[in-house]
Each structure stands twice: as C-alpha cells, then as structure tokens.
Amino acid sequence: MSGKVKARSSANSSDSATQTVNEKILRECHSLYIDPENGLVRIGEDLGLSLLAPRKKITVLLIGNHSAGKSSxxxxxxxxxxxxxxxxxxTQGFTFVTSGRKRESLTGNATLHLYPHFEPLRQIEGVIDYLTTEISTSKQKxxxxxxxxxxxxxxxxxxKYPFDVNDSIAWLGDLADLIFVFFDPIGQALCKRTLNIVERLNEKHAERIRFYLSKADEAGHESDRQRVMMQIVQxxxxxxxxxxxxxxxxTIYVPSLNNKGSRCANQIEEVCKDVEKTINQTIQTTLNQxxxxxxxxxxxxxxxLSQNDQQASANLxxxxxxxxxxxxxLLLPLLLLxxxxxxxxxxxxxxxxxxxxxLTLTVYLGPLAKLWQKIPDxxxxxxxxxxxxxxxxxxxxxxxFSRTKPTLSRKQKRNLLExxxxxxxxxxxxKQTLYQEYLQQSVAEHDM
Ligand SMILES: Nc1nc2c(ncn2[C@@H]2O[C@H](COP(=O)(O)OP(=O)(O)O)[C@@H](O)[C@H]2O)c(=O)[nH]1
Ligand SMILES: [Mg+2]
Structure with a gap:
C-alpha cells in the first residue's frame, strides 16, 4: 500500500485539451443517436431495433457509512x-453532482429529466423527493x-429512510460506471448495512467496485492503519x-482536511487515475458500440430488402x-355448357x-359428349x-392462392438504401475520425 501524492497542478495544460477532445467525442456520439430525424435511435426504432443513446459522462456512485467522507x-x-x-x-437523499454552464440546484423530476437513464429510480416509492442535482461550473480534473x-x-x-435505500442504491449501481465504497477508520467502519449493500452490488458489478480506506489521515500511525485495514478486509x-x-x-484522504499533519500515504491520485481510465474505456466502448x-x-x-424481394417473387x-x-x-362450366x-x-x-x-368442337368434345350421354337422365x-x-x-x-402480402414501395426501398x-x-x-482524434490525443497525452 504505498503511494505518493504528487502535487497536482490543476491547470495542467494537456488536461484541458484532452478534455475537450474526449468531451467532443462523447457529445458527438450522443448526438448521432438522438437526432430526431437521422438519429440511430430513430432509425433503429423503424427497423425494430431498440438502441440506447450513449451517455455523455460517466457516472460514479459513492457509497459508504455515515461520515466516511463521501461528500468531502x-x-x-x-x-x-x-x-x-x-x-x-x-446527505439526506441522492445528489447528482455534475458540471454545467451555471451553478444551479435541480429537483428530483428535473434530475430524471437530465438523466433519462435513471428513470427506473422513479419506481422506488418516495425516492423522487430525495433526488437532487447540483450543477457546478467547475472544470477541474x-x-x-x-x-x-x-x-x-x-x-x-x-x-428509518423515507424510501428503500437498499433498492435505490442497487438501481444506481446498475447504472453507474464506477462504484466507490468508502470505509473510514473511525467508528462505523464495519456498518452492516454498508456490507449488505456492497455484497448485493458485488454480485452483479464486481468489476465496477473500488474500495477505499477514506480519512486515512485519521487512522493514526502506519501500524494502526494496517490494523484497521485488516479488520475491514476480514x-x-x-x-x-x-x-x-x-x-x-x-488509503486516501482529502489533503486540506488533514489537520493532524499526518504524513501517511495518500493514494487519492489513484482515484483520479481510475476515473480517467474509466472515461477512456467508456469512449472506446462508445465508439465500438x-x-x-x-x-x-x-x-x-x-x-x-431481401425479404421484400422474396415476398415480391412469392406474390408473383x-x-x-x-x-x-x-x-x-371458369373453363369447367363452359365445357359443361x-x-x-x-x-x-x-x-x-x-x-x-x-x-x-x-364441327371442331364436336371432334374435341365428342368423347365428353359420349360420356355425358352415358349418364342416366x-x-x-x-x-x-x-x-x-x-x-x-x-x-x-x-x-x-392468389393472396399476396404488401411489399415495399419504390420510395420505401430508396429510403432503406439511403x-x-x-x-x-x-x-x-x-466514427473513424473520432477514433483517430481519440488516439492522437492519448498519444499526445503520453508524450507529455
Ligand atoms: N481528517 C479528515 N477529515 C475528513 C476527511 N474527509 C472528510 N472528513 C471530515 O469528516 C466529516 C464527514 O465528512 P462528509 O464528507 O460529510 O462525510 P459523508 O457523510 O460520507 O458525506 C467532515 O467533518 C469532514 O470534514 C479526510 O480525508 N480527512
Ligand atoms: Mg455526505
């Protein structure tokens, strides 16, 4: 568990450039899906394929005991x-913290409007009143x-929670890209409810979960910290x-809150790296998707089209x-007559x-006429x-037998080809262009 904290310059020049490329890629992918006319969602709908528009941001769910340092x-x-x-x-309910153009707080309904993917949360009674969004103009990290x-x-x-907190977190876990579990060294590190929820999330999303020992600066000396960690792991x-x-x-802690001057290892940068890694993966998955x-x-x-061709020849x-x-x-009654x-x-x-x-008729119909005559009156x-x-x-x-099924009109065919x-x-x-941009940007990033 070693780790050194690098002082992070928030005005990292490659950061802002990178961010805009990544942001742009996700934004453009998103709009390729949701365009009302040409969007893939719309096109898919017409073909009976239900597609979901990719998200423009990744979602990180933070869970943990009361006072574990999530909000901090x-x-x-x-x-x-x-x-x-x-x-x-x-923190009473669930708060979505996201970046935007102006500082704003949104209600539950507005939150779900902003995050249509999270619509299933509505099914949990009472939760809507405890959903909020905090929009910040920050562009840090x-x-x-x-x-x-x-x-x-x-x-x-x-x-008592005013809604089913376990179910809500399970739903959120389904939709999150990363799930951070914070254990703090003080008091309730081993809260049963947290363990239950973690266990439940782990069944489905083990690969998304990250455990952190938060407020590590409060854990005392290295040996104490090791002991706390052992306990939690056990x-x-x-x-x-x-x-x-x-x-x-x-082990992580918020540097500015370290009032005891503890000098223990802070791996909080790892958390940032993990976030970055997930963003990169998301971009690649989004482009591949x-x-x-x-x-x-x-x-x-x-x-x-091929079904239509088959249908056309079947119709013929x-x-x-x-x-x-x-x-x-028609011939039978005529012959009879x-x-x-x-x-x-x-x-x-x-x-x-x-x-x-x-005369000709007699020649051809002669045998039939004879047959006819044989029938008793x-x-x-x-x-x-x-x-x-x-x-x-x-x-x-x-x-x-002459029943036919409708086939595509010329115009419909042309539309499909288009x-x-x-x-x-x-x-x-x-997609290729965006991929190139993504690769170029990540190469540039590694050159730094
Ligand atoms: N020393 C120290 N205190 C922290 C740290 N993170 C949070 N705290 C303090 O722990 C208390 C609870 O933090 P908060 O973020 O509200 O916890 P939450 O309930 O998980 O959201 C606050 O008084 C914070 O100042 C940390 O890394 N180090
Ligand atoms: Mg909180």
Missing part, C-alpha cells in the same frame, strides 16, 4: 464546496466528464459473496397460381357459331350441380 471527496474533486459536509450533516452520485450515509439500527471476507482474494484498498450499431442497422436493412407466383385456378374454374349444347341442341349451336366451329342434374360446385371450389382456391448508406458511410467514417 466530491468537493475535493470538484474543487468547489458543492456538497455540505460534516459529522452532523447527513475530469469533472466535465463525470457525474458523481452522492448517497445518504449508511447506518445500522433504527434509522469483515468483508466473512461475507460469502465478497470472499475474494487480494482485496485492494487504497457505434460501429456495431451501424452494422446491425445495415444488416437489418439487407434483411428487410401466387398471382400466376391464382390465374391458373380461376381459368380452370358446350357439351350439353352439343349433345342436345346441335342445330341451334351451328346456327349461332357456324358449322365449322361446331335422372342423374344429369346432380352431375351439373357437382360440376358447378367443383368450378366454384376452384374459384375459391384461386382466390385463396439509411444503409448513411450508417455505413457517413456514420462509420465519422
């Missing part, structure tokens, strides 16, 4: 006194790419869900089949159609009705 950490990161702190001051979620201090016993390991080897628990979604959309368009076949059956259905006329009123027929036609009606029924059935079959070209060419090349 946020204030330190933001370099502004955004959150009230103090042993007696309890990577704050313009981070939203911190400060949570009520967790305590054991009779403490307590954590007692939980079946948390029993993993190699607990990493950096963008490309993947473009491919998905292109594939769906291809599918739709159905129509041909329909024509065949209906011709047959002709046979009937030939065998009964030969004279009448020749006067109407002419001798030669009747008492049955002819039945046979006629039978044949008419048969003809009717054929016509019905024709109707049934969509495919748009995602494959425009969006993907945009």
């Amino acid at each position: 950490f946020i204030n330190w990161y933001v370099e502004e006194h955004v959150q009230r702190t103090g042993v007696a001051i309890e 990577k704050f313009s790419l981070v939203t911190f979620v400060d949570t009520p201090g967790l305590v054991d016993g009779d403490m 307590e954590l390991c007692k939980r079946p869900g948390l029993n993993k080897t190699g607990f990493d628990m950096p 963008l490309e993947k979604n473009c491919d998905q959309i292109a594939l769906l368009v291809e599918d739709k 076949k159905a129509r041909l089949r329909g024509i065949c059956y209906s011709m047959f259905g 002709a046979t009937f006329l030939i065998s009964t009123s030969h004279q009448l027929l020749s006067s109407v159609l002419g001798e030669s036609i009747v 008492s049955y002819t009606n039945h046979v006629i009705i039978g044949i008419l029924c048969l003809a009717f059935i054929f016509l019905l079959i024709a109707k049934l 969509v495919r070209d748009y995602v494959q060419n425009v969006v993907k090349s945009k």
Whole structure:
C-alpha cells in the first residue's frame, strides 16, 4: 500500500485539451443517436431495433457509512464546496453532482429529466423527493466528464429512510460506471448495512467496485492503519459473496482536511487515475458500440430488402397460381355448357357459331359428349350441380392462392438504401475520425 501524492497542478495544460477532445467525442456520439430525424435511435426504432443513446459522462456512485467522507471527496474533486459536509450533516437523499454552464440546484423530476437513464429510480416509492442535482461550473480534473452520485450515509439500527435505500442504491449501481465504497477508520467502519449493500452490488458489478480506506489521515500511525485495514478486509471476507482474494484498498484522504499533519500515504491520485481510465474505456466502448450499431442497422436493412424481394417473387407466383385456378374454374362450366349444347341442341349451336366451329368442337368434345350421354337422365342434374360446385371450389382456391402480402414501395426501398448508406458511410467514417482524434490525443497525452 504505498503511494505518493504528487502535487497536482490543476491547470495542467494537456488536461484541458484532452478534455475537450474526449468531451467532443462523447457529445458527438450522443448526438448521432438522438437526432430526431437521422438519429440511430430513430432509425433503429423503424427497423425494430431498440438502441440506447450513449451517455455523455460517466457516472460514479459513492457509497459508504455515515461520515466516511463521501461528500468531502466530491468537493475535493470538484474543487468547489458543492456538497455540505460534516459529522452532523447527513446527505439526506441522492445528489447528482455534475458540471454545467451555471451553478444551479435541480429537483428530483428535473434530475430524471437530465438523466433519462435513471428513470427506473422513479419506481422506488418516495425516492423522487430525495433526488437532487447540483450543477457546478467547475472544470477541474475530469469533472466535465463525470457525474458523481452522492448517497445518504449508511447506518445500522433504527434509522428509518423515507424510501428503500437498499433498492435505490442497487438501481444506481446498475447504472453507474464506477462504484466507490468508502470505509473510514473511525467508528462505523464495519456498518452492516454498508456490507449488505456492497455484497448485493458485488454480485452483479464486481468489476465496477473500488474500495477505499477514506480519512486515512485519521487512522493514526502506519501500524494502526494496517490494523484497521485488516479488520475491514476480514469483515468483508466473512461475507460469502465478497470472499475474494487480494482485496485492494487504497488509503486516501482529502489533503486540506488533514489537520493532524499526518504524513501517511495518500493514494487519492489513484482515484483520479481510475476515473480517467474509466472515461477512456467508456469512449472506446462508445465508439465500438457505434460501429456495431451501424452494422446491425445495415444488416437489418439487407434483411428487410431481401425479404421484400422474396415476398415480391412469392406474390408473383401466387398471382400466376391464382390465374391458373380461376381459368380452370371458369373453363369447367363452359365445357359443361358446350357439351350439353352439343349433345342436345346441335342445330341451334351451328346456327349461332357456324358449322365449322361446331364441327371442331364436336371432334374435341365428342368423347365428353359420349360420356355425358352415358349418364342416366335422372342423374344429369346432380352431375351439373357437382360440376358447378367443383368450378366454384376452384374459384375459391384461386382466390385463396392468389393472396399476396404488401411489399415495399419504390420510395420505401430508396429510403432503406439511403439509411444503409448513411450508417455505413457517413456514420462509420465519422466514427473513424473520432477514433483517430481519440488516439492522437492519448498519444499526445503520453508524450507529455
Ligand atoms: N481528517 C479528515 N477529515 C475528513 C476527511 N474527509 C472528510 N472528513 C471530515 O469528516 C466529516 C464527514 O465528512 P462528509 O464528507 O460529510 O462525510 P459523508 O457523510 O460520507 O458525506 C467532515 O467533518 C469532514 O470534514 C479526510 O480525508 N480527512
Ligand atoms: Mg455526505
């Protein structure tokens, strides 16, 4: 557990440049999704693909005992006194701390409006009244790419929360990119409620969780600190869900609050690095996701077009089949009529159609006429009705078989092709450009 604290110059020149590139990438990715006309969300919707717009910032959830230093950490990161702190001051509900153009406090509804991803929180009764957002104009560190979620201090016993605090934190954990768990060396380090929640979060999101020994400057000498840490780790390991080897628990404290002049190692810079790392990962994931979604959309368009082609040829076949059956259905009664006329009123027929036609008909229909004559008179009606029924059935079959399904209009097809070209060419090349910018910027960062 070694670590040295470098004095951090807040006006790090590469920082602001980097930030703008990263900010720009996430912002542009976001807008590629949410554009009301050309946005991927909208395009996906039309194709039955539900897409979520990527977020413009990462979310860091802070949990821990009452008075573990969560709010103070946020204030330190933001370099502004955004959150009230103090042993007696309890963060009542959940506070989203984020950067913006002007200092402002928002209510629960406005918070969910600002963070539509967190909409599921509404399902937890009563929580909405305990949600707030604090907007700060600070651009310190990577704050313009981070939203911190400060949570009520967790305590054991009779403490009644006005909403289901465990469920709320579990929901927030689902949506956060990082979950910081603060244990402080004093008093309630091993609060049961905290352990329960940590265990629950760990089931789903072990890779997002980071443990810190906060207020490390208050832990006394190195040996005391080691003892405290051992205790915490032991307590954590007692939980079946948390029993993993190699607990990493950096010791941190807010430098300006170190009033005892303790000289213990402060790994608070590691926390910042972790935040940066998560931002970088998020950018890469967002860009990869963008490309993947473009491919998905292109594939769906291809599918739709080929299905349409298949349907068009199926429709053509159905129509041909329909024509065949209906011709047959119409021919039967005609044949019947002709046979009937030939065998009964030969004279009448020749006067109407002419001798030669009747002769040809006789040649072709002769056998049928003979067959007809073989039918006993008492049955002819039945046979006629039978044949008419048969003809009717054929016509019905024709109707049934010639059913077609709608296909895409020319315009719809053209639109689909346009969509495919748009995602494959425009969006993907945009992604490439953004990726290049990202890489260039991180190379530049490492050169520093
Ligand atoms: N010595 C020292 N005191 C701290 C540190 N962080 C917070 N505190 C103090 O601990 C008290 C509780 O801090 P707060 O941030 O309100 O805790 P929260 O309940 O977790 O939000 C405050 O009086 C802070 O001044 C730290 O790193 N070192
Ligand atoms: Mg607090």
